[in-house]
Amino acid sequence: MQKVINFLRGSVRLEAEGAFPERFLNLCAQNGVAFWAVEWLETGRVAITVPRRDARRAQALGERASCQVQRQRTGGVPFFLARFRKRYALLTGLVFSLAAVCVLSQFVLNVEVSGNEAVTTAEILTELRRLGVRPGVYGPGIDPAATAQKLLLQLDDLSWCAINLKGTVAEVLVRERIEPPEVVDETELGDVVATVPGIVTQVEVLGGEPAVEEGDTVVEGQVLITGNIHMEGAEYSGIDLGWRQVRAQGRVYARTWRTLEAEIPLTAQVKVYTGEEKSFWSLSLLGWRVNFYGNSGISYERYDKINDVWTAHLPGGQEMPLSLTRETVRAYETATAQMDAAAAEKLLRAQLEEDLLAALGETGEVVSMDFAAQELDGMLIVRLQAECREEIGRFVPYEGQQENETQPAEEQGSSG
C-alpha cells in the first residue's frame, strides 16, 4: 500500500556526498523529511529516496550538513504526467476531448419510448420528431413539459406523457387512454336474430323473450329472442295488458355447419435472379443521411431491394444515432413454374382454417373439419366443411322504431 502511495505522490532518489552524510540523514529525520531505501554507497556517500514534495527541502538540508546532494532519478505519477507538459498537440487533443464530452453530452443521442402498447413506438417517435425531439437536438433547448402536452394533443390515444432528459437519452414515458366500455343503448328496441342456420344448443336471455328452445333448427334471419313481450294480466282476471317492446338481449349458441372454399392456380410466376446486383452504401448520423453512391440510378427492370443496417451500440446495449446502411439491389426475371400440388393444398388448408377461425370469432369453436380437394382447369380447389359451435345471435333493431311504451295487443300484432 505504501508503495502505491509513494508511486502516486512521486519520489526522488537523492545522492548525498560529504564528510558526514549521517548528519544529512539525521537532519532529514529531525525536520520531518520522510525517506526510505537508504543505501550506503561508499565512505562519505549515501543515497536515499524522498517524496517529491520534500526533495527541495532535503537538498537544502544537505547543504546545511555540508553535503552535495544530487538528484539521481525520479519516479511516480507526477513525473510521468510532467513529461506531457510540453506536448502541446496532446494537451490540445485532451482539451478537445474534454470539450467534446462536455458539449456532446448536452445533445440528445437517443430517444427511448416506454409504456405504449396499442400506439406504436414509431408513431410516437414521428410525432416527437415533428415537435423537435429527435437524436441530435440540443437537450437544454427542449421544454419537456410543453412538448409532452403537445404530444398528448397530437396523439388522442395517449392519456399521459412525461419526457425526462437523462444525459444524452430522452426518456419518453407514456400511458395510453383506456377505451370507455361500450354502452348499450337501451332505448333502441329490436330482436336478436340468427346470423347463420344451425341447431340451437343453449339460450341465455338477458332481455326480451326466447323465441326458440334448445334443439330447435333455425335458419338465417330467424328471430331467436324477441323484443315484443306479451304482458298477461293476473290469472282468471281476463285482462290482457297488451304488448311491450324492449331491447332483446342474450346469447344463443348453436351447432352450425360452415362451408368455405379457396382456390389457387397450379402454375405460378416465380423470381429467377439474374445474378446482377448493386450495393449502395449510406451513413446515417444524428438523423442526417450521407449517401456514398451519388446519383447513380437503378437500370434493372425488375429487382429486389434488400436493406442491411448496422447500428452502433454502446457496451450497455444502448443504440447510438449512428448507422451504416447497405442497400442491395438484386435483378430478377419472372418464369412460369409448376406448383407442388401437395404444398398448395397445405397452404389452402391453412388459409381456410384461418378464415374459419376468423369467421367464428372469440365465442365460437370448431368441433370437426373435413377438407376436400380437386383440380379443375389448372386450378386447385379446396373445400372445407366444418361443424362448429358458436354464438349465432345478432341484434337487429325494429324498422321505424317507436317509443318504449305499452301498447294495446291489437296494435302490436303487425310489428316485430
Added chain:
Amino acid sequence: MEKRQKREGLLERTAQVLDLPGDVVAGLPRVELTGSRELRMENHKGILSYGTEEIHVSGGKLILKIRGKGLELKAMNASELLITGEIEGVDLT
C-alpha cells in the same frame, strides 16, 4: 549541558524508583529486536555512522552499535528508526 544531564539522570532514577517506564518518563531509548532481521529503536538521537556491516546510533548517554551483514536503514524520522538486515550483534557503549 551539565544541568540537562543532571535532570535526565534524576528523571531516570525517578522512573526506576517509581517503577515507571523509562522511555516515557525520562525519554530513554527503547530498542526492539524482532528475530535477527529487524531492529526498531525509539527515542534515538541520530545516526553517528552508517554502513552495511555496522551502524552506530546515538541514544543520548549511550551509543548503540548494530553489527551484521547487509544492514539497511529502512525508515527513519525524528524519534524512531528501523534497521533491517542480518543482525549479528548489538553493543551498548
